[in-house]
Amino acid sequence: MSCKCLNCGITSKEVVLLSCRFNGEPVYVCVKCLPIFIHGSH
Numbered sequence: 001m002s003c004k005c006l007n008c009g010i011t012s013k014e015v016v017l018l019s020c021r022f023n024g025e026p027v028y029v030c031v032k033c034l035p036i037f038i039h040g041s042h
């Protein structure tokens with residue numbers, strides 16, 4: 001079972017993924033997409 005980035009869908013084999021929580025669910029975000037979530041995408 002591989003983890004995927006919530007935003008771009010990249011897998012943990014290709015890039016470092018960070019474990020987070022969204023809406024109480026465990027999700028993963030890659031280091032490239034992390035700034036998007038920090039600054040807000042909408």
Ligand SMILES: [Zn+2]
Nearest residue numbers: 005008030033
């Ligand atoms: Zn990503």
